[in-house]
Amino acid sequence: MKLIFLKVINIAFLCLFIILSGCSKNHRVLINPSIPIHDSNIGDGLPVAVKVVDVRSSNVISKWQGGFKVRKFTVISQGDLKDIFTTRIRQGLTKLGFSPKNFSSNAERSLEIEILNIKSHYQENPPKMNILVKADVRAICQSRGKRFSKSFTSRMSRSDISPASFPNENLLNSSLSEIMGEIFSDPALIACLTHNPTNPQARTIPLTN
Secondary structure, three states, X not given: OHHHHHHHHHHHHHHHHHHHHHHOOOEEEOOOOOOOOOOOOOOOOOEEEEEEEEOOOOOEEEEEEOHHHOOEEEEEEOOOHHHHHHHHHHHHHHXXXXXXXXXXXXXXXXXXXXXXXXXXXXXXXXXXXXXXXXXXXXXXXXXXOEEEEEEEEEEEEEEEEOHHHOOOHHHHXXXXXXXXXXXXXXXXXXXXXXXXXXOOOOOOOOOOO
């Protein structure tokens, strides 16, 4: 009896979601990833100019439309993602012991982050929903004649979730937090940021979490 009652509740949530998505315009999510790394002094106070570029064609994270164009919704992020990512990148560099600076074209050492893609895809699976989140970010390091570029990708999915959790802001942030962790623990990227051609053995501190 309890199981039947729970199924009825889930179906009611799904029906409510469908009705509301048909008349709503936008759902806004707060992008606020964490920096899942330990503090370190590997940066040794080196200044790093920070730049974030959002190369996405729009701020839309998800756009869905059902049959007869009755059920539809759009998910977009709150605020400017460039500002949000800039803050997080500076925090990550600080945790590693670097000294983040405002970007300058003549900076000896810089880290540029390109936001390539942030998308969520929803699939109705009555009385539940399935969701897939994709995120792609490219990190470009320029350091005293050395250049390094690498793309970081995260794919996360959840099945049979309650429609009441829509638009699943936590899963979006978990995906981006995973990317942040990969960026700031990538040995090749850290080696580029600490590159010193005049004294190549000056900083050989192993990167550990």
